[in-house]
Amino acid sequence: MTSKRLLSINNYHYRRGGSDVVYLEHAALMEELGWENGFFSMQHPKNFDTPWSRYFVDELEFGHAYGLADKMAMAAKVVYSFEAQKKLKRLLQDFRPGVAHLHCIYHHLSPSILPTLAAAGVPTVMTAHDLKIACPAYKMLNDGGICERCKDGSVLNVVKHRCVRGSLGASSIVAVESLLHRRLNTYQKHLDKVVVPSRFFMEKFIEWGWPRDKFVYIPNYVDASRFEPDYAAGDYFLFFGRLAVEKGGATLLRAAHAAGVKLKMVGTGPEQEALLALQAQLQGDVEFLGYKTGAELHALIRGARAVVLPSEWYENAPMSVLESYAFGKPVIGAAIGGIPEMIDQGETGWTFESRNVDQLADVLRRVRALPDAAVERAGRAGRALVEQRFNRAGYVGATLQLYADLGVAQ
Structure with missing residues (x-):
């Protein structure tokens, strides 16, 4: 069995939103349990200081005023980031994790890192903080309300209904990203397990074609x-x-x-x-x-x-x-x-x-x-x-059992 080394992966390395808090607090919890932590993320002025930043990808923020060439480069990275692959490979040469635990990776790091982890033989888990692995726009929501048109139809619905921020350009980029990774089956092929904090999310993913055995229900907790x-x-x-x-x-x-x-x-x-x-x-x-x-x-x-x-x-x-x-x-x-x-x-x-x-x-x-x-x-x-029901001990026990099932020494 491999070692108690955790590689946590997330777009941001600061407390920007709920998923970023979970990313940081999960790593802190594992450190308390004697695990060694590594991090892979994106450069950002608000990031917490960390020696792991030398591996982080360049900042990519959609709200900034970029020129046309930069916008085209950004769009390409959203779809498939060769930079993220290259920098992750360098990290994996220096730090051999027993397991990689992913949080939010799309748009900034991109799903391109999943085959990189698989090729390195690293067991890979993702916590589904949203519905992105099914819905191109990640919320199953647009200006018309709840939307599940892409479940049985084309992902081009995301362009037709401008599901991403009401923007034709952003929706088109996300549609291309989703078309590519559906064709490559990137998520289902390379993720060993998906952690779902709600049973509702698990059942929704299964409705959208995911196999039930990919999921592990581990509810959120508070101390x-x-x-x-x-x-x-x-x-x-x-x-x-x-x-x-x-x-x-x-x-x-x-x-x-x-x-x-x-x-x-x-x-x-x-x-x-x-x-x-x-x-x-x-x-x-x-x-x-x-x-x-x-x-x-x-x-x-x-x-x-x-x-x-x-x-x-x-x-x-x-x-x-x-x-x-x-x-x-x-x-x-x-x-x-x-x-x-x-x-x-x-x-x-x-x-x-x-x-x-x-x-x-x-x-x-x-x-x-x-x-x-x-x-x-x-x-x-x-x-x-x-x-x-929603306590620390339950969360720790379920997480350690998941990692053990993937071959990580406890």
């Missing part, structure tokens, strides 16, 4: 000992997250107004101005608090009656659910994606039909009318759920 709960039922409902269309902010504002409840919105994003305009029209009891993190955010969660996730896309396994539970708060979640499997209906929270303003308003009214003691019981049940 509840690091969260100080407050079970007292507050007088407001809380949303915290990105203000984007798929997060359902407009549905929540309308429902809160209809229910006559107090709502606090934490976060920023592309829908911020539209939501502020809607709030000005509705005149509900809503506070927009902007971006909050750390102690400020934690205090807002502790003070809430319940946390609301009004999502309108296929969420995977939102950490915000687990964090809310850890702080002793019940969750009201849209019944879409992996959210329902994280909520024990009527025990740790409540669900409603995604996009249904009336149903959400009804749930908000009912939870506001509940005796405080009942809300507190739900918060305690949520805390117990993360301690018993």
